[in-house]
Amino acid sequence: MENAALLSAIVKNAIDGIITIDDLGTIESINPAACKLFDYFPEEVVGKNIAMLMPSPHAGKHDQYLKNYKTTGKPSIIGVGRELVGLRKDGYQFPMKLGVSEVQYAGRAIFAGFIHDLTQQKLDEERLKNYASHLEELVEERTKSLNDTIEALQTAKEKVSHTLEKQVELSRLKNRFLAMASHEFRTPLSSIQLSVSLIEKYFESGDGINLSKHLFKIKNSVTSLTAILNDFLYVDNLEAGKVSASNSHFDLVEFAEGIIEEMQLLAKGNQNIIFAHSGIRTKVYLDKNLLRNCVTNLITNAIKYSGDTCCIDLKTQINDQGCTVTVHDDGIGIPLENQEHLFEAFYRANNTGNIPGTGLGLNIVARYVVLMKGTAHFTSSQAQGTLFTLTFPIS
Structure with missing residues (x-):
């Protein structure tokens, strides 16, 4: 009795929905989390077919799954977690993950479905996808700005190459720039490239924590590149005489x-x-x-x-x-x-x-x-x- 009471308490207080059905698809029990998820009272669903909680075409297929299983013994969803769409009482449809287990009890088969609402996860994935797309556009924009800056430096080289003294000075500056750029640009760009590759991997697995971590790394790398480009622009404006004191x-x-x-x-x-x-x-x-x-x-x-x-x-x-x-x-x-x-x-x-x-x-x-x-x-x-x-x- 104590074990039964403990099991009942666990089911009633579970954060995911739990529904049991018989081999005909008739709902035998539903826990409070599932009632809240589908917006039904227990008496509204117990004794009715589980298809009432699914929109088309999932509703029409469910009874066929059970018939096939009884006939062939080969499960199609039993023991395998899969993403489906749930149907709330008011007609609202939401994404969910369903896991079904078969339980032999009192000489008959009972099927327990464990339901996890994926609404927030899907929203987070879409937001992260949009954010990653925005960051890619920003990287492209900064890369173009970097190319423009390098072109400006090449123009400056042509202007100061008329005298030997200027040529020597330019060569010295060029060597320092290449030494700096090879390190300062390579590090954030490598970080961005690696993070984008990992984002693709974590997006497929739905790993939101690692997605956020690598998006943050990309953001920091873009900020570093922006700071470097700003330094170039300040120097370029000074060289062009575009900066003056406005006291x-x-x-x-x-x-x-x-x-x-x-x-x-x-x-x-x-x-x-x-x-x-x-x-x-x-x-x-x-x-x-x-x-x-x-x-x-x-x-x-x-x-x-x-x-x-x-x-x-x-x-x-x-x-x-x-x-x-x-x-x-x-x-x-x-x-x-x-x-x-x-x-x-x-x-x-x-x-x-x-x-x-x-x-x-x-x-x-x-x-x-x-x-x-x-x-x-x-x-x-x-x-x-x-x-x-x-x-x-x-x-």
């Missing part, structure tokens, strides 16, 4: 606090970004967008080249001599032999290892600072980290 008055403290709030979200592990301001005055007259690019670039580098538990200091100061912005980290530092070339395009220190980067960020910072009539310099050691200082005159 305005703004509060430097509010500006810095906003950047800290944004950048803290990108920090690694337990990294902490700390801000401090010196001086009574807080207003400056500079190009807000150019300065934002400079500061975020320096903090991004500090995050990237520092440990997970370091502190990064952003300090601002306004006095009679001018405005100063400093960013300090206690990261890996810059080797002495690399320091004189650090602001050059495509140049990276030899201790960066596998840390990603284009070698363009500090070149852009230095040129933006000059556009605002300021100066940029740094001090660094592999023991004490790096301090970047941006100084601007008071207008």
Whole structure:
């Protein structure tokens, strides 16, 4: 009796629908989950043919399945899970997975059907399919933009190849670009290619968790490629003389606090970004967008080249001599032999290892600072980290 009560409790509280029928297809029992799924009360279905819960053509085929099984002994759906369509009381049709087991009880055959609603799973699969399609379009778009950028670099090569000095400089830049591109482009593109292949596999098996994981990897890879392309576009605009300082008055403290709030979200592990301001005055007259690019670039580098538990200091100061912005980290530092070339395009220190980067960020910072009539310099050691200082005159 205790076992029977336990079994009854399990059936009544199961999250999937459970229906039993006899060898003629007549419903003998239905649990609460199945009642909720089909929107019937037990008394409305018990004693009736199971076909009432199926739309055409499944309803017409079900009795034939049972007849064939009784005649041949060969099951077509018994013991095999398959996807079907269920019919609710109000006529609504929904996808479901049905598993049927045969039970010999009291000298007769009883068939137990276990029903799992696939509505949400199908919606999730369709949404993921659409998202993957969108990401593929985005990758194609970014690839085209990359090709356009490479064409622009080729045009720049033709313009500077008139003199030997320019040819030598171009060759040097080209070698650095190829070395950087072979690594920085290959890594995210390889990740995208692998994830797309795995998505096809997991989509067929309905593995939503792994689908989401690889879609997230594709999204991050596209973001990395976008950042690289943006660096190229910034440099291209600078070379073409399309960038100029457009100064305005703004509060430097509010500006810095906003950047800290944004950048803290990108920090690694337990990294902490700390801000401090010196001086009574807080207003400056500079190009807000150019300065934002400079500061975020320096903090991004500090995050990237520092440990997970370091502190990064952003300090601002306004006095009679001018405005100063400093960013300090206690990261890996810059080797002495690399320091004189650090602001050059495509140049990276030899201790960066596998840390990603284009070698363009500090070149852009230095040129933006000059556009605002300021100066940029740094001090660094592999023991004490790096301090970047941006100084601007008071207008």
